[in-house]
Amino acid sequence: MEPLTNRSKKLEKKEMTFAERAYLPAIAQGLGITLKHFFKKKATIQYPEQTRQRSDVWRGLHVLKRDEEGRERCTACGLCAVACPAEAITMVAGERKAGEEHLYREEKYAVTYEVNMLRCIFCGLCEEACPKAAIFLQDDKIAPARYERDEFIYGKDRLVEPLKTTETK
Amino acid sequence: MESLFFFLASLTLLCALMVVISKNPVHSVIFLIITFFTISGHYILLNAQFLAAVNIIVYAGAIMVLFLFVIMFLNQGKDSSAEVKTSTLSKIAGAVAGGLLFVVMIAALKDATVATYDPESFNSQIGMVENLGMVLFRDYLLPFELASVLFLTAMVGAVMLGKKETGETHF
């Protein structure tokens, strides 16, 4: 077939020379390369003792953020659940009662907020969908492996950011 | 030494018998290999170490591997446990033929005498490579060379047979 474009580049194939036919030079060259690597610095990161640097935007384990005053930011608008392609987020909204202003920032809050970590694909769409900057995928934590299925339903107890010690006092 | 000989001899006979009796061809081949081993044992008893080694290398190490190879190849698609049906007639025929062979052997061996060895002229190195080489290349040079020509012919024939298959050969 004649070329369709003027950009094609035919790969020329050289016949093997006698030396190449005799196997040995290529073998010697290969052995040389591998031997060079034998003495090279090793690339291994010895997890778990060493951890590899992750980028700041890494999409790791979810966290429900609190604001500066230690109140939960989430207002249970449900956008994250809608945006989730894996349907991993379940939440039940509730009205904030009087006297709970120090706990929840908005008038509505999530009574239950569950992320099924086994379903979750860590695509980050929930974080992007959140209008209140409440849910974040942390870059420094990754979801750990566990033995039981139930342990992967992360409720609010495990998702909400712990109160900073300076704020509890 | 004598007990060793009898042990080896009986083992040889037993295994040889098993070669014929076993239904599974692979088992037969394996018994045949053991037979070769015991025969090599006999060679060693006779102080013919070279022959023993060659027997193992050539027969057990190469020829029987080929046997096994072929049997495995032929056997692969089929159920190996299928019983081979033999008719009564063929059984009778087999018994008669075997019996005749037995009679012939007895007839041949009944007058044979067991040779004794003479400590005076005994040469412990008789089975060694050097002596064997001497005998082969001095006394029996012509037969040896003829045999090698025969082998060459056989080899050429085998290659020709192998080439006969149209298209490329494989396996």
Add this chain to the structure above:
Amino acid sequence: MESVDLIYKAIYILVIFGITLLIATYSTYFERKIAAFIQDRVGPNRAGPLGLLQPLADAGKLFFKEDFIPAKSNKALFIIGPGIAMLVATMSSAVIPFGDSLIIGGHEIFLQAIEVNIGVLYVFGVVSLGVYGLMIGGWASNNKFSLLGAIRAASQNISYELAMGLSLIAILMMTGTLSLREIAEQQQGFNWNIWYQPLGFIIFLVCAFAETNRTPFDLPESEAELIGGYHTEYGSMKLGMYLFAEYINIFVASAVMATLYFGAYNFPFMENLRSAISDPVLANNVVTLVGVGVMFAKIFLFIFFFMWVRWTLPRFRYDQLMKLGWQILIPLAILNIMLTGGGILLKEYLF
């Protein structure tokens, strides 16, 4: 033979057996480490310090793994297969001279389990039997991949045995003996056979790779094609025995190559060392012990080479392997025999 000699011999055999097993065990470790180092990794390092207990962990696990015999397999042969492989592999180290003689209490002990004057043939014969283990195991598994592996093993071993034997003949012509000890003794000092038989050595090396089923000739067990080849159906210690046998074979092949071509326990300037020590008994013993060390160093180098090659080269295809064996190596080996013969005649004629 005196009883003291017998006892020494028995001890020696046990020691050699132990060393063989130890080397085979730790070959697995070194294989993993060398592979790792070649591949810019660190390799096993969590089982014990530097991962040194790794082979023991593997062995422990394999021993206590469920012993599984596939339902459709031929039970007896399935068990015999790895047994033969292991037996044959351990047998072959018997005639290797690991060192010269030691003199202990007036007894001269040769560091060789059995001295037979057909040592080369013995090794050759025993090695040629090794394939039975693979064949029987592969056949008995009643698995098509295993069977293919077994068939490949058989044809490969037969083909390369020929070239190996022919390359050996050249060296036998040179040395004029079949005894490994004599061959070793002839290579006094730095007078190694490799200087006279480079071509023969290369042929022998290639065949040794093929006989031990190592890359680039690991077709019987090639992972990408046959999953595990002949040992696909094997688990637990029976698999362990196959793997073990492979490493013992490498050890033996290395030892044989060191003996035949690289002067066995001989090392340069050994006579200088011998004459440097005044006490002849002590001198002999020191030289022997150094020789043993040299022998093992050579063996380890070869083992390293085996592994180095494995992690560098792609493997052959079946027909190419056959072609290499029959159309290249055998003619080359015959040429080598002729050259050697010519050389010997020339030497006789000239001197």
Add this chain to the structure above:
Amino acid sequence: MSDSNNDIKMVEAPDGISGAGFFATSFEKVIGLARKHSLWPLPFATSCCGIEYMATMGSNYDISRFGSERPSFSPRQADILMVMGTIAKKMGPVVKQVYEQMAEPRWVIAVGACASSGGIFDTYSVLQGIDRVVPVDVYVPGCPPRPEQILDGLMRVQDLAANESLRRRNSPEYQALLASYNIK
């Protein structure tokens, strides 16, 4: 330990009282340690997670540090079945068959969302988690998990292996578990 002593009902001596008991427990520990450091995986890689497994094998993470670099594609030789990737319903019986072919002791890791629960593929053709066909010991979340997480999962199995009693595989509970999956 084969199934040879299946039928014999043994009363377990309290550990550490008699010498034999002491021996048995420390022996168990040694074997546990051995198993821990020699877990040969069967990488049952079907999709994306398989690619991350390649990275785990690769030089940067190097699964061989745990003694697990020998991938046994034959189930007979493997200790852990690492199911990585989506298992469609068409594939379900294959997973089960592979699991059945594995010799005891065997462990299963479900790597990644798809293998653990179906992930985003909540569809007619995808098995919603391999624990519907084989018992799973460790789940690794992520889609795909980072190699660190796969190593985490492996270490969880190591913990299991190190502490497992030698008799566990013969226990009635274990048999019942297998029976519930219809595995003989």
Add this chain to the structure above:
Amino acid sequence: MATENKTVELDKLEEFRNNLDLKLHNKEDQNLTTLNLGPTHPATHGIFQNILQMDGEKIVDAVPTIGYIHRAFEKIAERRPFYQITPLTDRMNYCSSPINNMGYHMTVEKLLGITVPKRAQYIRVIMMELARISDHLICNSILGVDSGAFTGFLYVMQEREHIYDIYEEVCGARLTTNMGRIGGMERDLSPKALHLIGEFLKRFPKVWAEFEKMFNRNRIFIDRTTDVGAISAERALSYGFTGPNLRAAGVDYDVRVMNPYSSYEDFEFEIPVGTKGDTYDRFMVRNEEVWQSLKIIEQAYKNLPEGSYHADAPHYYLPPKQEVYRSMEALIYHFKIVMGEIDAPVGEVYHSVEGGNGELGFYLLSDGGRTPYRLHFRRPCFIYYQAYTEMIKGGQLADAILTLSSLNVIAGELDA
């Protein structure tokens, strides 16, 4: 309807498998053996089954079975708003997800009539070419693994980790990138990402040259691959080959040149073509394409234009977070986009990009709703894998395996 009971269904499946075996056994000839290659065979990187009929080591016939990881992408796509389909495309050809992501985005942009600024286009080009490199890396090094040389694979895998580092910096994930958004990129290239790309451009050529040294002229490798699994240009076209596999057969069809998208017309590069269409040609074409991709990245990296990294399309591209917190208008757009309430125009679009394996096409049919009415993926793997049977017939088992890995069949893309 789908059956409710899982056990019944699984039993049925077992029956199905047994039937399959039976069918094959009936076919069994006297001297032929059937060999089941897959679905879990180590060389089928991914899951597909090939039942081979063998005469010794020679393959007489093959019956491929696929669908072992059929995940119903096209069905899911009909139920998801446009922006939620990107994660699906990640998982199609997972060796080069960014190409899939961006191909899909471009398709939707075509439907919505969005023009993406130059900078975003250049960033896309960089990412797509990185993805191509990583795809070819895997394919070619796996070819090495299948031919028995494991080490080269690990050498280039280290380099792939560096590509992943770049991805990670750009989108926050390694493999299933979910990179970019409809209308541009999710975020601009950070200085660190730019630095990483620069580093990569400096280091990678050496690694790749070393890899080439290990294989290209090694006789064992050449012998293993030459004339293995060859396919002529005519057959390849009839089978719908595209991408490196078609180019290896000598047809210089490349979507990037024929129908340039995302500013590919700005870049200088060549299309390597082979002659015989055998495994060695495919290997060499991919090798050369890696060099060409490097060239493209270098050009894009040097000439990266200033400007915005996303289109000005408030109806489809999420407003910046800071604005969402502040302004009501942005919040409303934000809600509407996330809820998928903004309807797409009625229409149909076909857009194709040069994926790792060939022309990756997206046929998008919209009825004006929040989800695509029909989204059909033209998956190159699915299309050319059917030629595999023809390609391996008459070869040996080892050839079949190398052919398979040189075709680079990705199960996720094959079954969709």
Add this chain to the structure above:
Amino acid sequence: MELTNENVLGKIIEKFGEENVWDALNPDGIMTITTNRETILPLIQYLYDDEELQIRFLTTMCGIHYPDQKDKELCTMYQLHSFRHNYRIRIKVYFPIADPVMPTLTNLYATANWMEREAYDFYGIIFTGHPNLVRILNIEDMEYHPMLKQYPLEDQTREDKINTFFGR
């Protein structure tokens, strides 16, 4: 000759007549024409054989389901490509779901084999003359064609999701 939508359409209509080719649209720069079952094979053959057109590459092919269009419930879409002229064309055929039969393209394009099997698998379109029309992606004894709009996407055995919440 530079191929444009106009002259290609002109050639096609000249050959096959207005009654067999209608609805020529240009939704995205690719000409889309509709034809009937009788004409589709000759049409594609003509596009292949014609020396000027040289439309010789079947890019893709898929089924589409329109449950609301009476007697035109199913559609197959063929997209062809001429490498020589870099020209794409899309051809559609509508037919009733009660009679889901189409002629096969396998004699012309080898690649149509699996594409048609896929369309059969997904939509139940029966391609007459196809050498091996069995399901390709799904299990062989599946009882329905999953891509038809009336069937649900979800796996019916899933338990861990509350459908009512934000149910799609």
